[in-house]
Amino acid sequence: MAEKGETRGLLFGLIPGLKSLAERGSAGWMIIIGTLIVFTILLITALGPFISPHDPTIPNVNPPPNPSPPSANFPLGTNLLGQDMLSRILCGGSIMIQVAFLSVVFCFLIGVPIGLLSSYVGGSLDKTFTLVMDSFYAFPGLVLAIAIAAMMGRGVINLALSIGVVYVPSYYRIVRSQVLTIKELPYTEAARASGARGRTILLRYILPNVVPSIVVVATVNFADAILTAAGLTFIGLGVGIDVPDWGWDLSKGRELLPSGAWWVITFPGIMIVLLALGFTLIGEGLSELLNPRLER
Amino acid sequence: MGLLEVDSLRVDYRTRRGSxxxxxxxxxxxxxxxxxxxxxxxxxGKSTLGLSIIRLVPPPGVIEQGSIRIDGDDIIDFSAEKMQSIRGSQISFIFQDPMTSLSPVKKISEHFIEFIRTHEPKTTKAEALKRANTTLRDVGILPERIADYPHQFSGGMRQRIMIALAITLNPEIVIADEPTTALDVIVQAKILDLLTELRDRYGMAWILITHDLSVVLERCDKILVMYAGGIVEYADSKELFRNPRHPYTQRLLQGIPNIEFSDQxxxxxxxxxPNLLNPPNxxxxxxRxxxxxxxxxxxxxxxxxxxxNHFVRCFKEM
Structure with a gap:
C-alpha cells in the first residue's frame, strides 16, 4: 500500500518527528538519546571487522610487556595476550547483540501466542499456563539462565534460548493481563456481534491493541537480555575464547585489575553499560509516552 | 408471518446464588x-432480550426455552458457524457506548474492510471501500474521513460510524441497544432521526432498546414495555400514548415532562x-x-x- 509519496514523506517527516518527540518532554529525550546510543553501538559493531586497526584475535607479540597501557599504536591498550583492546571493543558486541535480539524474538514467538490463547480461552487452560509461567518466574533469572545454558552448551542459539526462557513469563503476563481487559471492551463485543469468528477477533481486534505494550516490554527486556548475556559470557558460558566478546574481556580484565591494568576491564564495561542504558532509555521513554496514566 | 417472531422466550442467568x-x-x-x-x-431484561436475538447473551446467561424465528427459521437450532454468518449480515447490533465500540488502533476504512470481508471474503479492498463510502454518506459522515482513526471523531460521529457499519450489508433487522444514551440531547435527536430516515430508505426493521420512553414514543411504530424480565404492555405507540393501560406504563408517561403544563x-x-433472585409472588x-x-x-x-394489537399484563384489564 505504501506509495512513493508516502515513503518520501516518511523520510522528510523524520526531522519534524524528532522535533515533536523532543517537545514531548523528558520521555521524548529519553527515546532520542537511547536511540542515538543504540544506533551508534550497532553501527560500530556492524563495521567493527572493517575498521578495527588490528585483528582482535591475534596476539600482538610486540611490544611486550602485556597488558600494555593505552598508547598511540593501541589507543585503548592491550590485554594479557597482547590483543588490541580497541579492536576487541569494535568487534566484541556482535555476539551479545545477536543473543539479546534472538532471545527477545524467541520470547515474542513463545510468550505472545501463549498469552493470547490462554487468556482468550480462559478456564483450566489459562490456569495451567499461568501456573507453569509463574513457576518459571519464581526462579532468579540469572540462575535459571545459567542452568539452562550449562545444560545446552555453547552457541548463539543456545544462549538466546536460555535467556529467552527466563523472560517468556513476562511477555505472557503482560499479554494475558491486556487481553483480559480488551476482551471485555465493547469493540470486541461489537466485532463478535458483527459475525467475526474467535480467531478473527483474537488476531485482528485484540492483538493489534496488545502490541504497544509488548513493544515496551521488549525494549526493556532487551537491556536485561544484554546484561544477562554479558553475565553468561563473563562466567565462561559464552561462545568461545577465540571470538571477541565484551563479557569475556570483562571477566579476563577482572583478573588483571589488581596489577593496575584498568583499561582491560573499563572499556568493555562501559560498552555493556551504554548498550543496556540505551535500550532502557528507549523502553522507559516509550512506556511513559504510551502510558496514558502517566501523561500530564 | 413476521420477519422476526419471538415466542415464549425465557433467558436465565445461572449464578451461584440461584437462577x-x-x-x-x-x-x-x-x-x-x-x-x-x-x-x-x-x-x-431489555438488553438481554436484544442480545438473545443474536444469541450473544453473556455467560452465565442461557436461553432456557422458546423460539426466535427469522423468516420462519428458528435461530436457536442454528450452528455456531451459521449464527456467525447471520450476525452483521442479517441482524446487526449497535452498542451503547460509541466511544469504545471501535478498535482504537484501526482506521475507519480497516473496520469496514474487516467487517465486509468477514461475510464476503472475496470482496476486494477497493470494492469494500466503495461500499463504505456510500454508507458513510448515508449516515452523514464525509467519505474522505474514512482514513481517520476513531479518536479523531466525536461521540455522535462515532455512533454514526457504528450505524454505518451496522447497515453496510443491508441487514433485515438492526438492534440498537441504547444507541443514544451516551450522547447529549441534540445529538440524540439527530441520531434517532437518522435511524428513521435509514428505515424509510432501506426498509430494514429496527429494535430500539432504551430506558427513555419519551425517546421512542414519537418515532417508533410499536412499543414494548418490559418490567422485571416480562412484557407488561405491548401496543402501537399512538395507542400506548393515548390509552396506557398498565399502571407501570401510566406512571412512566407521567414521568415525561410536558411543556404545556410548565408547573406540573x-x-x-x-x-x-424487584430482586430477580427472589421475585415477588x-x-x-x-x-410498587x-x-x-x-x-x-x-x-x-x-x-x-x-x-x-394492544397487550397488557394486569388484572384491571381482565
Whole structure:
C-alpha cells in the first residue's frame, strides 16, 4: 500500500518527528538519546571487522610487556595476550547483540501466542499456563539462565534460548493481563456481534491493541537480555575464547585489575553499560509516552 | 408471518446464588420495516432480550426455552458457524457506548474492510471501500474521513460510524441497544432521526432498546414495555400514548415532562425494581403499584390482548 509519496514523506517527516518527540518532554529525550546510543553501538559493531586497526584475535607479540597501557599504536591498550583492546571493543558486541535480539524474538514467538490463547480461552487452560509461567518466574533469572545454558552448551542459539526462557513469563503476563481487559471492551463485543469468528477477533481486534505494550516490554527486556548475556559470557558460558566478546574481556580484565591494568576491564564495561542504558532509555521513554496514566 | 417472531422466550442467568430470570416468557413479532421500541429500566431484561436475538447473551446467561424465528427459521437450532454468518449480515447490533465500540488502533476504512470481508471474503479492498463510502454518506459522515482513526471523531460521529457499519450489508433487522444514551440531547435527536430516515430508505426493521420512553414514543411504530424480565404492555405507540393501560406504563408517561403544563410536578415511581433472585409472588410490579388488588400479590396476571394489537399484563384489564 505504501506509495512513493508516502515513503518520501516518511523520510522528510523524520526531522519534524524528532522535533515533536523532543517537545514531548523528558520521555521524548529519553527515546532520542537511547536511540542515538543504540544506533551508534550497532553501527560500530556492524563495521567493527572493517575498521578495527588490528585483528582482535591475534596476539600482538610486540611490544611486550602485556597488558600494555593505552598508547598511540593501541589507543585503548592491550590485554594479557597482547590483543588490541580497541579492536576487541569494535568487534566484541556482535555476539551479545545477536543473543539479546534472538532471545527477545524467541520470547515474542513463545510468550505472545501463549498469552493470547490462554487468556482468550480462559478456564483450566489459562490456569495451567499461568501456573507453569509463574513457576518459571519464581526462579532468579540469572540462575535459571545459567542452568539452562550449562545444560545446552555453547552457541548463539543456545544462549538466546536460555535467556529467552527466563523472560517468556513476562511477555505472557503482560499479554494475558491486556487481553483480559480488551476482551471485555465493547469493540470486541461489537466485532463478535458483527459475525467475526474467535480467531478473527483474537488476531485482528485484540492483538493489534496488545502490541504497544509488548513493544515496551521488549525494549526493556532487551537491556536485561544484554546484561544477562554479558553475565553468561563473563562466567565462561559464552561462545568461545577465540571470538571477541565484551563479557569475556570483562571477566579476563577482572583478573588483571589488581596489577593496575584498568583499561582491560573499563572499556568493555562501559560498552555493556551504554548498550543496556540505551535500550532502557528507549523502553522507559516509550512506556511513559504510551502510558496514558502517566501523561500530564 | 413476521420477519422476526419471538415466542415464549425465557433467558436465565445461572449464578451461584440461584437462577435469575432476565427474560420471562416474552413473545412478540417484528414486521419488515417496523420500528419497535423496547422500553424498560435497568435490569428489566431489555438488553438481554436484544442480545438473545443474536444469541450473544453473556455467560452465565442461557436461553432456557422458546423460539426466535427469522423468516420462519428458528435461530436457536442454528450452528455456531451459521449464527456467525447471520450476525452483521442479517441482524446487526449497535452498542451503547460509541466511544469504545471501535478498535482504537484501526482506521475507519480497516473496520469496514474487516467487517465486509468477514461475510464476503472475496470482496476486494477497493470494492469494500466503495461500499463504505456510500454508507458513510448515508449516515452523514464525509467519505474522505474514512482514513481517520476513531479518536479523531466525536461521540455522535462515532455512533454514526457504528450505524454505518451496522447497515453496510443491508441487514433485515438492526438492534440498537441504547444507541443514544451516551450522547447529549441534540445529538440524540439527530441520531434517532437518522435511524428513521435509514428505515424509510432501506426498509430494514429496527429494535430500539432504551430506558427513555419519551425517546421512542414519537418515532417508533410499536412499543414494548418490559418490567422485571416480562412484557407488561405491548401496543402501537399512538395507542400506548393515548390509552396506557398498565399502571407501570401510566406512571412512566407521567414521568415525561410536558411543556404545556410548565408547573406540573413530575411524578416518580416509588420503590425500586424487584430482586430477580427472589421475585415477588404474583405480579412483579405489585410492590410498587398504587392500584393493586389483593390477588396481585398472590396470582400472576397473564398477558392479554385487550383490544386488537394492544397487550397488557394486569388484572384491571381482565
Amino acid at each position: 435469575i430470570r432476565a427474560v420471562d416468557d416474552v413473545s412478540f413479532k417484528l414486521e419488515k420495516g417496523e420500528l419497535l421500541g423496547l422500553v424498560g429500566e435497568s435490569g428489566s 410536578k413530575l411524578k416518580a415511581i416509588p420503590g425500586s425494581p 404474583g405480579c412483579s410490579f405489585s410492590p 403499584c398504587s392500584e393493586g388488588e389483593p390477588r396481585c400479590k398472590s396470582e400472576k396476571p397473564q398477558l392479554l390482548e385487550v383490544i386488537p
